[in-house]
Amino acid sequence: MSERELSNDECWQTLQRVYEFLDHELDDASGDEIREHLAACEPCLEKFDVELAVKTLVSRCCGGDQAPAHLKAKVMMQISVARHELG
Template sequence: MPSREGGCTSCDEMLAHLQAFLDHECEQSVSERLARHVAECEHCAQIADAEQHLRAIIRSRCAEQAPPELRARVLGRLAVLRGTSGVASVSRMTSTTVSRDGSRVTVTRTSSMRVERE
């Protein structure tokens, strides 16, 4: 496995930055280094391909969105909370669980919203 010396990237570094790399969130120099590593390392290329495949499955299974009326009500309520109740921040958390039973793949996505007051 290549080491980090001389600008090379290790498999450990690739794995540590895999999500950011696939999301195009790395600095350009890091992204270029990781891309070179994936091109040269079959092990990391397989891991990156598997992650991209998993993401494609999740996207295809989690395409359902809340109805526009519900979205409008939630956003309206949040606007009221922000304006009158001293809301410091609103955060949204989404977790996705993928399980496999033989050839059957189950994807479960859970979303929650947290409102913190000042």
């Protein structure tokens, strides 16, 4: 983390909006808030990087931004398992 201490609530709120951020669905002010948080919070930046990698992989492998439902379910299950093991 940076010089300022970030709250779990702030991290939770940031990570809840990661997909909107990745899909450029946020207004400039909200995007700036997320960029600022990610720059100051290494754990959130690492989670963001994972989400970006998954989105990039799905886009490359599936020819678009939307994964087939079965693939999305499988990936989400693996992410859930990994989070449980790490958390």
